[in-house]
Amino acid sequence: xxxxxxxQLAIGHTVLGHDEASLADAIAExxxxxxxxxxxxxxxxxxxxTEALKAIYPVICRLxxxxxxxxxxxxxxxxxxxxxxxxxEYGESFADFLASFPPCxxxxxxADVARLEWRINASLHAPSELPLAAGAFRNVAMGDYPRLVFxxxxxxxxxxxxxxxxxxWSGREQVxxxxxxxxxxxxxxxxxxxxxxxxxxxxxxxxxAILAGERLESATAAALAxxxxxxxxxxxxxxxxEELVTGFSLASDDSQTSF
Amino acid sequence: xxxxxSTGIGLRGPHLAAIVxxxxxxxxxxxxxxxxxGGGPALGALERLRCERPISLHGVGLSLGGTDGIDQGxxxxxxxxxxxxxxxxxxxxxSWSIVEGVYLNDLLPLPYTEEALDLLAAHIDQAQTxxxxxxxxxxxxxxxxxxxxTIEEPAFLAALAARTGCGLLCDINNIHxxxxxxxxxxxxxxxxxxxxxxxxxxxxxxSINDVDGQKILIDDHGSExxxxxxALYRAALRRFxxxxxxxxxxxxxxxxxxxxxxxxxxxxxxxxxxxxARAA
Numbered sequence: 001x002x003x004x005x006x007x008q009l010a011i012g013h014t015v016l017g018h019d020e021a022s023l024a025d026a027i028a029e030x031x032x033x034x035x036x037x038x039x040x041x042x043x044x045x046x047x048x049x050t051e052a053l054k055a056i057y058p059v060i061c062r063l064x065x066x067x068x069x070x071x072x073x074x075x076x077x078x079x080x081x082x083x084x085x086x087x088x089e090y091g092e093s094f095a096d097f098l099a100s101f102p103p104c105x106x107x108x109x110x111a112d113v114a115r116l117e118w119r120i121n122a123s124l125h126a127p128s129e130l131p132l133a134a135g136a137f138r139n140v141a142m143g144d145y146p147r148l149v150f151x152x153x154x155x156x157x158x159x160x161x162x163x164x165x166x167x168x169w170s171g172r173e174q175v176x177x178x179x180x181x182x183x184x185x186x187x188x189x190x191x192x193x194x195x196x197x198x199x200x201x202x203x204x205x206x207x208x209a210i211l212a213g214e215r216l217e218s219a220t221a222a223a224l225a226x227x228x229x230x231x232x233x234x235x236x237x238x239x240x241x242e243e244l245v246t247g248f249s250l251a252s253d254d255s256q257t258s259f
Numbered sequence: 260x261x262x263x264x265s266t267g268i269g270l271r272g273p274h275l276a277a278i279v280x281x282x283x284x285x286x287x288x289x290x291x292x293x294x295x296x297g298g299g300p301a302l303g304a305l306e307r308l309r310c311e312r313p314i315s316l317h318g319v320g321l322s323l324g325g326t327d328g329i330d331q332g333x334x335x336x337x338x339x340x341x342x343x344x345x346x347x348x349x350x351x352x353x354s355w356s357i358v359e360g361v362y363l364n365d366l367l368p369l370p371y372t373e374e375a376l377d378l379l380a381a382h383i384d385q386a387q388t389x390x391x392x393x394x395x396x397x398x399x400x401x402x403x404x405x406x407x408x409t410i411e412e413p414a415f416l417a418a419l420a421a422r423t424g425c426g427l428l429c430d431i432n433n434i435h436x437x438x439x440x441x442x443x444x445x446x447x448x449x450x451x452x453x454x455x456x457x458x459x460x461x462x463x464x465x466s467i468n469d470v471d472g473q474k475i476l477i478d479d480h481g482s483e484x485x486x487x488x489x490a491l492y493r494a495a496l497r498r499f500x501x502x503x504x505x506x507x508x509x510x511x512x513x514x515x516x517x518x519x520x521x522x523x524x525x526x527x528x529x530x531x532x533x534x535x536a537r538a539a
Binding site for chain 1: 365
């Protein structure tokens, strides 16, 4: 008789695709071979995770066709079994997997489209927070602005690609000219949905730095490095106007004051 | 927390907009908490819906029978949702899903032994203590059984309820599916369950497959409830009385009116078998 731990280890290995001789004696036959009974669970594991990946990566599935997606998913699931029971959190490394998956070598843009789909999925399941009102900085002295550290929407994400992944994702064009260049995208929740917008270089760099927790001073320096004529006042107005800021604090060398 | 009356339906993503726009006249809405861990618009919609309808959280990720132990992080996320949504019911499964940290995305069967009973009881205690409430434990649909099981499944469930104070979620379709697959009688199974512990019924469809030339029923929640399951449900109503009843439909999701039609059939069965328009 197998101890419960050993039984679960053996069944786990079987579900993951390895045969376990020790189970043959543990499972009652009743007209159906134990291996055939175990195959039901193995099949469900594979099919249900493929469906979970398809739900997160519908555009990848459209681009490569369903059959190839099934093959890629099979290989991915084998290499990266889930570690958590929330299926919307499964598949984060699928883009990296596609980037190094030999059959996808000629589809250089595919991994970045997958990164966009993951980012959309992550935004959809991020906590919703209320934005700060426009007048929230009224009491911050101008001299303290360099020390401002903003807290942005939890659903916010930034993605830069050398490929026109926004156009590829939308599927509105029959043929997308890959030579038209890349894009910088901002992805966020808005109301009941997730939307993304294209940003120019300095604004993208500024917002990405702010999201990373940098002070306004260093985030601005990064944007100015891209464009010396960058208009910070306008950029801040847009940041608030687009309801991206949910809080802020003032950084000092040894402490932060939160508002 | 709100008491539940009559029959509920599973709330699934494709129906969310229609249900938010015009909440149907059902007794409650049941969701998998794992789909709402994180947040976002769907959780916001659920928070609004719970003002009008009781919510039931039906977990699939605690792996109560797993020898890895309960994932404390997952239990904390569940506790946070329970606190936020104040559900009328919280349920999980008599099964295991995780080994060596890998989530096998299935409700895998346990051998019914004293060793498994001790482990389950400890994990149910742990969950109920953290959630500060009773949970219901659902009987599984099984495609295999173990030679070394020493306890019948309903007696195992009864022992768990007695030892931990947990309630039981009696899934009628699962009893039918497992009974056909493993060769036991559904009504005898019902007779061995402790009536006082039954807190909810589940009804669902299943598919019929061929394995090694034998018929195997797969609990895929992808079709209407079939006649033998309705008959077993009526037998359960006669034995246990009315309980909150859920129509589960997860794959090949039909239009909402079809789901509501199934719920109306369950309501009719409650009326006819118990003379009671409302579940306890």
